[in-house]
Amino acid sequence: MSSDTYIKRPNRPLQLYAVIFLIALYAPVLFLPLFSFNDSLYVRFPLKEFTFKWYVELFQREPVWNALMNSVRIGVVVAVLSTAMGIFAAKAITRYRIPGRGTLVGFIMLPLVVPLIIFGVALLVLLSQLGVPLSLYTVAIGHMIICLPFSVATLIPRFEGFDRAIEEASADLGENAWWTFWRVTFPMVFPGVVASLMLTFTVSFDEFIMAFFLSGTQPTLPMYIWGQLRFPQEFPSILALASMIIAMSFVLVFLGQWINRGAQPGAVKGHDT
Amino acid sequence: MSDQTLPETEAPGIRQARPGRLTSLLHGSETLRGLSLLSPTLLFMSIMILLPFAILLVMSFWTPVGFEFDTTPTLNNYREAMERPIYGALLERSLRMSGIATVATVILCYPMAYYVAFHVHRNKMMWIVLMTLPFWTSYLLRVFAWKVVLGYEGVINSALISVGVIEKPLEFLLYSQSAVIITLAHAWAAFAILPLYVSLEKIDRSLLEAATDLGDGPVMRFLRVTLPLSLPGVISASLLIFIPTTGDYITPALLGGPDGAMIGNLIQKQFGPINDWPMGATLSIILMLAIAFICAVFILLTLFVRKRIS
Amino acid sequence: MTEDAFISIRKVDKHFGKVQAIDSVSIEIGHGEFFSLLGSSGCGKTTLLRMLAGFEAPTGGEIFIDGQPMSDVPPHMRPVNMVFQNYAIFPHLNVRDNIAYGLRKQRLSRNRRHDLVEEMLELIKLPGFGDRRANELSGGQRQRIALARALILRPKVLLLDEPLGALDKQLREQMQLELRALQRTVGITFVFVTHDQEEALTLSDRIAVMSQGRVLQLDTPSGLYETPHNREVASFIGTMNFFDAKVSGVNGARVEVEAAGLGRINAPARDRRYVEGESVQIAIRPEKLELTADAPLDSGISVQGSLENAAYLGERSHFFVKLDGLDQPVAVSAQNREGATIGTDATGPVWLNWSEASVVVLTSD
Numbered sequence: 022m023s024s025d026t027y028i029k030r031p032n033r034p035l036q037l038y039a040v041i042f043l044i045a046l047y048a049p050v051l052f053l054p055l056f057s058f059n060d061s062l063y064v065r066f067p068l069k070e071f072t073f074k075w076y077v078e079l080f081q082r083e084p085v086w087n088a089l090m091n092s093v094r095i096g097v098v099v100a101v102l103s104t105a106m107g108i109f110a111a112k113a114i115t116r117y118r119i120p121g122r123g124t125l126v127g128f129i130m131l132p133l134v135v136p137l138i139i140f141g142v143a144l145l146v147l148l149s150q151l152g153v154p155l156s157l158y159t160v161a162i163g164h165m166i167i168c169l170p171f172s173v174a175t176l177i178p179r180f181e182g183f184d185r186a187i188e189e190a191s192a193d194l195g196e197n198a199w200w201t202f203w204r205v206t207f208p209m210v211f212p213g214v215v216a217s218l219m220l221t222f223t224v225s226f227d228e229f230i231m232a233f234f235l236s237g238t239q240p241t242l243p244m245y246i247w248g249q250l251r252f253p254q255e256f257p258s259i260l261a262l263a264s265m266i267i268a269m270s271f272v273l274v275f276l277g278q279w280i281n282r283g284a285q286p287g288a289v290k291g292h293d294t
Numbered sequence: 295m296s297d298q299t300l301p302e303t304e305a306p307g308i309r310q311a312r313p314g315r316l317t318s319l320l321h322g323s324e325t326l327r328g329l330s331l332l333s334p335t336l337l338f339m340s341i342m343i344l345l346p347f348a349i350l351l352v353m354s355f356w357t358p359v360g361f362e363f364d365t366t367p368t369l370n371n372y373r374e375a376m377e378r379p380i381y382g383a384l385l386e387r388s389l390r391m392s393g394i395a396t397v398a399t400v401i402l403c404y405p406m407a408y409y410v411a412f413h414v415h416r417n418k419m420m421w422i423v424l425m426t427l428p429f430w431t432s433y434l435l436r437v438f439a440w441k442v443v444l445g446y447e448g449v450i451n452s453a454l455i456s457v458g459v460i461e462k463p464l465e466f467l468l469y470s471q472s473a474v475i476i477t478l479a480h481a482w483a484a485f486a487i488l489p490l491y492v493s494l495e496k497i498d499r500s501l502l503e504a505a506t507d508l509g510d511g512p513v514m515r516f517l518r519v520t521l522p523l524s525l526p527g528v529i530s531a532s533l534l535i536f537i538p539t540t541g542d543y544i545t546p547a548l549l550g551g552p553d554g555a556m557i558g559n560l561i562q563k564q565f566g567p568i569n570d571w572p573m574g575a576t577l578s579i580i581l582m583l584a585i586a587f588i589c590a591v592f593i594l595l596t597l598f599v600r601k602r603i604s
Numbered sequence: 605m606t607e608d609a610f611i612s613i614r615k616v617d618k619h620f621g622k623v624q625a626i627d628s629v630s631i632e633i634g635h636g637e638f639f640s641l642l643g644s645s646g647c648g649k650t651t652l653l654r655m656l657a658g659f660e661a662p663t664g665g666e667i668f669i670d671g672q673p674m675s676d677v678p679p680h681m682r683p684v685n686m687v688f689q690n691y692a693i694f695p696h697l698n699v700r701d702n703i704a705y706g707l708r709k710q711r712l713s714r715n716r717r718h719d720l721v722e723e724m725l726e727l728i729k730l731p732g733f734g735d736r737r738a739n740e741l742s743g744g745q746r747q748r749i750a751l752a753r754a755l756i757l758r759p760k761v762l763l764l765d766e767p768l769g770a771l772d773k774q775l776r777e778q779m780q781l782e783l784r785a786l787q788r789t790v791g792i793t794f795v796f797v798t799h800d801q802e803e804a805l806t807l808s809d810r811i812a813v814m815s816q817g818r819v820l821q822l823d824t825p826s827g828l829y830e831t832p833h834n835r836e837v838a839s840f841i842g843t844m845n846f847f848d849a850k851v852s853g854v855n856g857a858r859v860e861v862e863a864a865g866l867g868r869i870n871a872p873a874r875d876r877r878y879v880e881g882e883s884v885q886i887a888i889r890p891e892k893l894e895l896t897a898d899a900p901l902d903s904g905i906s907v908q909g910s911l912e913n914a915a916y917l918g919e920r921s922h923f924f925v926k927l928d929g930l931d932q933p934v935a936v937s938a939q940n941r942e943g944a945t946i947g948t949d950a951t952g953p954v955w956l957n958w959s960e961a962s963v964v965v966l967t968s969d
Contacts, residue, residue: 032413039409042402046428046483049439055527057443064442065452071340110335117328125332129339134534136541136585138558139578142565143346146353146575165296166342169335182693189659190692192679194706194757201680204705208696229433230543232567243434250438260442263435270431278423324661 022023040256050267057260064256075261085262088245091157092226095241099164100222107172107217108210114173116188126267131172140166148235155237163231168221175281179213212280219277223270242266351359354575363572371576381560381577388556391471395478399486400531407490407527408520411497422491429484437545440477444468444549454546459514469551477549478539486531493527494520522600529596536592537585557581610635611656611761612795616665618651618817626649627817628665633810634767638787640796640804644840650689651796652814653763656795657686668755670760685754690770691746692751693738699725700734702749706757724752724859727786744775755790759938765798768803780806795827805829813837831874831968835966838887845893845934847886849965851878859965861886865930866907871963878965885966890937892962895923895946896955904955904957909934914948916940921948923957 055066060072081083113119114126127272132140141163148159188208191201207214229243246262249255329336355367374582375381410421430438443449451463467473497520505515543558550556557577564574609632618626626648633639641649653710654660655667658679667674669683683783685706694702701720712720725731728748733741741749747767754762768776768783784807798804804811805825812822813836821837822851832838835846852868853860854912859873863886900906912933913924921940924933934956938946946954 032409035405035409038405042406046425046480049443049480050428050431050436052442053435053439063447064445064449066446066456067452084474085400092481106335106338109331113328113331117331118322119328119332125336128343131339131343134508136538136558136581138541138561139350139582140343140346142561142574142578143350144342146563146571147346147349150349161418162342165338169339173335179573184690184692186688186690186692189657189679189693190686190688190694190753191659191705192659193684195680195709195754196706197678197680200708204708205694205696209762215297227430227434229432229434233543233562243432246434246438249559259438263432263438267431268437271427274427274430275423278419278427282419282423 047137053260057257058266060259061216062254062257064260076265079258079261082258084240084245085242088240088242090240091239095157095161095164096222096226099161099168099225100218101223102177103165103168103172104214104217106169107176108214110169110173110208111176111180112206115177118186126173129173132166132172134172137167137230138234141230144231146236153292155235157236157239157241159235159237160232161225161243163235164225167228167231168224169222171216172221175217176213179210179281181208216277216281219273219280223273223277227266227270232259233264350575350578354579356575358571358572359571371573372580374506374573375576376382382581384555384557384560385580388470388540388558388581389554389584389588391475391554392478392542395475395482395539396532396536398475399479399483399535399574400490403483403486403490403531404528407494411491411494422488425487425491426484429482433481434544436481437477437548440473440480441468441548442552444473444476458535465495468549469554471550471554473549474546474554474556477545478542481545482535482539486535488532489534490524490527493524495531497523525596525600529593532592533589537589540585541581606678609633610637610670611795612668613652613656614666614668616652616655616662616667618648618655618660619663623757625817626655626662628818629819630665631812631819631822633793636791636793638794638796638807638809640782640798640808641814642798642801642804642811642812642840644799647814648817649799649814650765651817652821652966653686653765653795653797654854656761657684657763658682666696666906684763685757685759685761686765687747687750687754687767689765690769693746693749694740695738697738698734699730699738699741700738700748701735702738703752703756705753718754724756727755728752743771744779747771747779749788755792759792759808761793761795764794766798767796768798770799776803783807783835783914785788805841813840815840831964832887832966835885835887838966843890843935844887844936845890846966847888847930849884849886851882851884854878854880857958865927865934869963870904870960871965872961873965876967878967887964887966888958888962890922890935890957891920893934893936894957895925895936896940896957897950899955900957905960906955908953908955911946911951911954914950916948923948923954927956 026255044269057075058071058073060070060074061068091240110129114122119125138278144159144163144166145155149154153159188201188205192198229240229242229247232241232244233247240248242262246259249259304407353363354371357364357366357367357368357370393468406425410418410425436507439450445451446463446465446468448468451460454460455463499521501523502515505519510518540556541558542556543562546554546556546559547562550559561574561577562579564570564577611631611633613629613633616626616629617624628679629648630654641652643649651660655662656674657667658674658677662675674682674702677899694705696704697705698716700721703724707717707720717814721734722731725733728751730745730752733745733749738746747770764783768779771779780803796804796807804861805828808825810822810824810827813820813828815836821833823831828837832841832844834968838844838846847863849863849866851859851863852862854873854877857873858870859878860868860870861884862868866886869886894905895911899908908928909925909926913921915922919940920937923936923938923946925936926933936956
């Protein structure tokens with residue numbers, strides 16, 4: 022079908038709406054970097070001088086570095102574990118006839134929809150009844166719950182994107198499941214794996230609610246930010262920190278999505294499987 | 295193909311080996327193989343979701359005694375939740391606020407999803423990534439950004455003052471229900487777009503041409519063909535926003551103030567300053583039941599309406 | 605032909621949930637045979653092939669390959685290799701690595717492996733293609749590489765799942781010849797799945813015609829064509845004229861029937877028993893019928909009709925003759941030789957002639 026058929030002819034008002042929509046979507050977030058370079062303790066117009074001092078000051082703060090390392094550690098562990106489990110789960114879901122498949126997938130996708138506060142308090146209750154002390158490990162468990170569905174949802178379209186005959190051909194040519202996985206399946210889904218690692222790392226790195234309920238004495242970076250929000254004099258530094266986190270998240274997620282662009286969108290939807 | 299013979303390779307000895315018992319067993323049942331691959335995920339999710347929920351449910355029947363619990367089951371918590379008006383009022387307010395946010399988000403996102411599905415032909419992927427990118431980044435920081443925008447001395451107020459439109463900051467911007475609703479709608483927009491986009495993209499273009507051919511103008515065509523066919527996307531988008539926002543904690547905590555507090559804040563207080571965990575568990579259960587009930591009614595209603603239409 | 609059954613499929617069943625895909629199929633295939641499974645889509649031929657490869661497990665029955673029971677043997681341990689319907693060429697590997705894929709376990713030296721691949725490339729007439737990417741190949745080239753990838757492992761059996769289906773007509777006919785020649789060269793047993801009856805007839809030593817999970821007839825190509833056992837096989841392979849009939853007399857090697865439109869005629873009994881009064885069908889191929897303008901001198905096996913319609917097809921012409929007592933006209937196919945007595949522009953009364961040996965009697969079972 023050519024692109025200028027009757028149905029598809031351009032619609033100017035709609036185009037304008039789309040542009041405004043995108044601006045509105047990004048604008049609030051863009052005020053953070055804008056004010057982070059503003060040489061004033063107050064976040065308000067008119068803007069004062071341009072400055073890097075909030076960023077410089079940030080680098081000298083011990084707690085920021087500690088919180089950053091905590092978040093990175095959790096993020097890496099969670100990304101690797103949830104992606105590894107996600108690969109197996111996505112393969113099982115797409116390649117085998119499993120009874121009750123839809124229900125199982127719905128169950129795995131549950132954390133995408135149920136309010137996180139409920140997962141947070143439920144896990145808190147379980148851990149305290151088991152006598153498990155809160156720590157970075159308990160935060161990581163909480164993050165795994167959130168990241169697994171993302172990982173599975175990212176990888177399923179990848180597995181659906183190639184003919185299972187390719188894996189069968191490998192078995193037919195004499196390779197067992199292990200070698201078939203490493204020689205065929207993994208190279209085929211590799212972009213999805215990279216995307217899943219990047220997305221789950223970002224989700225874990227940015228996550229607040231689970232960390233809020235499940236962290237012990239060591240804060241993650243979002244926890245640290247939350248703690249500083251009470252002090253107005255800390256606002257500019259937090260703006261600088263927030264700007265860097267958002268910039269990093271955008272880059273990671275964008276790269277992940279871009280690497281994985283072959284897979285069709287829409288897999289994040291949890292319900293209709 | 296040619297009259298060569300097949301090249302000689304070494305005897306394929308390994309291929310003659312007999313398989314082990316486990317290999318045979320797994321070969322025999324495809325379901326077993328699938329489930330064994332799925333088992334790490336299922337095991338983890340079951341332990342980390344079902345078990346905590348079960349304990350949460352049990353705890354909702356307990357009573358706090360100092361820092362310990364009286365574990366004799368009692369319905370006191372549920373009775374108290376029914377009788378004290380603050381609980382009911384907060385729950386009702388939460389449902390109403392996230393209901394408004396849901397409707398606003400779906401209505402605002404629909405044209406956007408429609409535009410990308412029908413009017414973007416090149417770089418579609420780019421548009422989808424652009425629309426959904428913010429969703430993946432820190433929720434806390436996006437809410438924080440709105441605090442900066444709506445604050446007493448924030449972007450809007452200071453901009454309006456410096457332009458001279460107002461003299462004193464508008465106080466209703468921050469710490470209000472509307473601040474929470476605006477932020478919720480904005481923060482979850484990216485989540486709503488995907489299901490809407492997918493359901494629109496799936497519509498067969500020839501159906502639209504057929505409707506045009508049979509005499510419908512653009513408006514009638516949209517109402518009679520596009521909208522009904524995209525209804526599944528509208529339903530899942532609505533649920534995907536309504537369910538998590540009802541229990542949201544961060545947005546009302548940062549932007550709501552006393553007027554804009556929601557049930558999530560109350561639940562957190564039970565586990566924090568008030569330190570009445572059983573009551574917190576009870577409220578969580580009630581929240582889940584309320585959400586499940588409303589979703590069920592919503593789904594039944596849309597199914598009913600759809601049946602009446604067709 | 606099957607004195608040493610190399611592949612033995614014994615009473616194999618396959619259910620997918622409530623659907624019975626294979627219904628108690630037994631087939632013996634000899635060593636070095638080119639064997640085809642022929643049927644329309646959904647008849648179970650691909651399921652049977654996938655059971656030989658090990659991708660599906662039989663619900664009941666057993667498959668033996670070279671004397672070994674296969675039910676516990678997973679695909680990667682079976683002495684069979686497969687050419688997949690869409691070839692399943694690994695898209696992330698080049699041609700050389702695709703062909704050498706299965707050689708990993710043999711721990712060959714680099715040079716040896718390289719030589720083997722080059723020899724295979726020679727064999728499939730694609731020398732110098734080793735470094736091409738999979739997505740730079742045409743359909744025919746992909747098909748040859750799928751063949752090479754399987755044959756390099758010297759399997760006892762090569763399974764081919766509609767390997768020519770994706771090719772255009774001309775290339776398909778060329779590949780048919782090459783495939784047949786290759787099979788004779790390498791001497792491996794081929795099991796070939798196709799829905800194309802002409803292809804099956806051209807290539808195979810023997811053919812199993814399948815429908816709804818069962819084998820309707822297992823025979824040589826000429827056996828299937830000349831003496832189909834039932835109406836389904838007769839109509840699936842080639843075109844056929846059918847006439848309702850009743851057995852009116854049994855006489856040793858011949859059977860006498862009263863056929864609608866043809867009257868009382870004789871047919872070879874072909875070792876089957878008939879009962880007088882039994883309802884049967886008579887089948888005659890269009891090219892076994894001859895049209896003449898005048899009544900033939902020996903009047904035994906001919907009948908008069910009127911020419912209703914004709915079509916000129918180049919090398920041959922088709923005629924449609926209306927007979928008394930028949931709704932459907934009878935199809936006649938004649939080669940367009942010089943001096944044909946009846947042209948496609950003819951009309952009016954004609955005579956249909958045939959020889960007794962060309963008449964096939966089909967029973968209702």
